[in-house]
Amino acid sequence: MIVDTHAHYLPQAMLEDLNNRGSDFPNINCLNEDNVWKLGFSGGPLTRPILPGLRQGDTRLAWMDEQKIDAMVCGGWLDSFGYEIPDEEGKRWSQFINEHLMKACSDVDRFAPLCSVPLQNGKMAAAVLEEALDAGFHGAMIGTQPKGGQGNLDDPDLDPFWELASDRKAAIYLHPMFGCGDPRLSDYGLANTVGRGIDTITAMSRLIFAGHLEKYTGMNFIISHGGGGLPFLLGRLQMNHDHNPEFGNPRASLGACYYDTVVNDVRTLEFVCDTFGSEKVMMGSDYPFAFGDLEPRKIIEASQLSDSEKQNILGNVAERIFHLENCSCAHS
Numbered sequence: 076m077i078v079d080t081h082a083h084y085l086p087q088a089m090l091e092d093l094n095n096r097g098s099d100f101p102n103i104n105c106l107n108e109d110n111v112w113k114l115g116f117s118g119g120p121l122t123r124p125i126l127p128g129l130r131q132g133d134t135r136l137a138w139m140d141e142q143k144i145d146a147m148v149c150g151g152w153l154d155s156f157g158y159e160i161p162d163e164e165g166k167r168w169s170q171f172i173n174e175h176l177m178k179a180c181s182d183v184d185r186f187a188p189l190c191s192v193p194l195q196n197g198k199m200a201a202a203v204l205e206e207a208l209d210a211g212f213h214g215a216m217i218g219t220q221p222k223g224g225q226g227n228l229d230d231p232d233l234d235p236f237w238e239l240a241s242d243r244k245a246a247i248y249l250h251p252m253f254g255c256g257d258p259r260l261s262d263y264g265l266a267n268t269v270g271r272g273i274d275t276i277t278a279m280s281r282l283i284f285a286g287h288l289e290k291y292t293g294m295n296f297i298i299s300h301g302g303g304g305l306p307f308l309l310g311r312l313q314m315n316h317d318h319n320p321e322f323g324n325p326r327a328s329l330g331a332c333y334y335d336t337v338v339n340d341v342r343t344l345e346f347v348c349d350t351f352g353s354e355k356v357m358m359g360s361d362y363p364f365a366f367g368d369l370e371p372r373k374i375i376e377a378s379q380l381s382d383s384e385k386q387n388i389l390g391n392v393a394e395r396i397f398h399l400e401n402c403s404c405a406h407s
Contacts, residue, residue, distance in 0.1 A: 076145045078393035079371060081248075081299055081335045081359025084149040084186070087130040089175035100168060102160040114155055116223070122154040123253070128363030132179055132186075135362060139185065142372060145390070147362070148397055149180055150189040150216030153252055158195050159223020165193035169203050177210060187213045187397055189248055194221035197233040204239055213397040214246030214295070219278035224256065228278050229285035241293035246397050248297045251275045267366050275303025279329075280312065284319075288328035295396045296331070299359070301338035305329060306350045333396060335359030336388060337368050341377050353384035357393045 090112050093105045104115035112130070113121040128134055129152060139147060157168050169191045180186035190207035192200040192215050204215055221228060240247050251274035253266060260270045279298060282288060288296060298305065305312075312325035330351060337359045338344050348356055358375060361367020368374065375388050394400055 076390045076394055076399065077143060077372070078146045078148065078358065078390040078397075078399065079139070079142075079144050079360045079362065080148045080297070080357040080393045080397070081337055081367070082135070082147050082149050082362040083129055083152045083364070084132075084135070084176060084179065084188075085125055085129050085152045085155055085172075086132070086175045086179040088179065089172065090125070090130065092175065093171075096171075100160075100164060100171075102164055103157060103168065114157075116157045117159045119159065119223075125152070125155075126363055132183055136183065136185065138362065138369070142360075142370065144372075146185050146187060146393075146399060148187045148189060148213060148248075148393065149176065150248055150250070151176065151191045153216075153218045153250055156191055156194075156218055157223075158193070158218065158221050160195070162193065162196040162199060165195045166199045166203060169193045169200075170206070173203070173207050173210075173212070177212065187399060189214050189216040189246070191215070192217060192236065194218065194228075194233065194236070195223070195226075197230075197235045200233065200236040201239040204236065204245065205243065208243055208245060213399070214248060215240070216248040216250055218250060218252050219274045220252045224252070227281050229281045229287060237287060237291045237294075241291035244293045244295065246295045246297065248299065249275070249278070250299045251278075251303065271300065272303040275300065276305055276308065279303070279305055282323075283312065283325050283328040284315070284322040286323035288331055289323055292331065295333060297333040297335065297357070297396070299335055299337065299361075301336065301343060301347050302329070302332075302334050306334075306347050309350065330355075333357060333392070336371060336374055337361050338374075339368060341374055344374055345378050345380065348378075348380060348384065348388075353380060353387040354392055356388045357396070358388055358390070 112125040115121045172191045180188040190212040192203045251271040360371040
């Protein structure tokens with residue numbers, strides 16, 4: 076089975092339902108002008124336009140057929156997670172996203188959904204994760220910046236979430252937010268090219284040095300975009316641990332994680348595989364975004380990896396990590 080493990084889905088039906096249930100979410104603004112949809116949270120700026128490909132199921136199925144992909148692991152869209160809204164509303168919002176994503180994925184036997192959780196509150200995030208896993212979700216996609224551009228993933232408030240994820244052996248897919256707060260990245264397209272990597276490196280370094288990846292060992296933790304630059308900083312991170320042995324161990328922590336192939340360079344993919352092993356790498360596209368890799372098989376097939384390593388990346392690892400063997404998409 077060939078699996079795309081990095082894709083985003085915000086169903087059109089969810090946006091239309093939000094327009095009818097706006098009173099349930101007083102801190103969320105949904106704007107539609109000439110079928111250009113945007114969201115706003117807590118009076119902040121509107122999101123980027125929600126691309127048609129992000130909202131539609133039929134176009135992604137056609138793309139999967141074109142790319143010869145059997146199954147797609149579908150997470151939400153990071154711009155829409157709403158970590159900045161109040162806790163209770165945030166919990167309802169995550170449940171609302173999950174309700175619609177599950178319905179959209181249940182209608183198609185080739186989609187495996189990842190839930191959203193309200194990271195503004197650790198106990199609520201744990202409760203929503205458990206609820207979602209019980210409902211058939213294959214894990215969760217989370218952002219790097221809880222509390223809406225503030226806060227850190229190693230905040231003790233989030234310990235209940237990490238504990239539950241570990242206890243349930245959940246797949247947790249970490250994805251950067253759109254900006255990392257550095258004004259120097261406001262032009263030249265640097266928010267995407269550089270900012271997302273910085274965001275991932277910062278969030279992950281805190282989790283590593285806090286010891287979370289050595290403490291919560293039951294979960295399967297996936298880092299998007301090939302680790303966002305972390306494989307190339309491993310030596311420097313390890314030196315920090317060597318000088319400060321009370322910090323978590325980067326080699327042990329990153330060696331326990333999984334990585335996708337959205338690195339846009341064959342030699343980079345080979346380096347990630349050489350560093351962590353092909354059994355830690357899974358194909359991803361970042362669908363539907365053009366800045367991802369919308370021909371995701373090519374980078375794997377063009378590599379110098381062995382046939383067995385390529386099979387690991389194309390689907391064998393994903394089938395195990397996301398428990399796709401029990402999913403109808405495994406038999407489509």
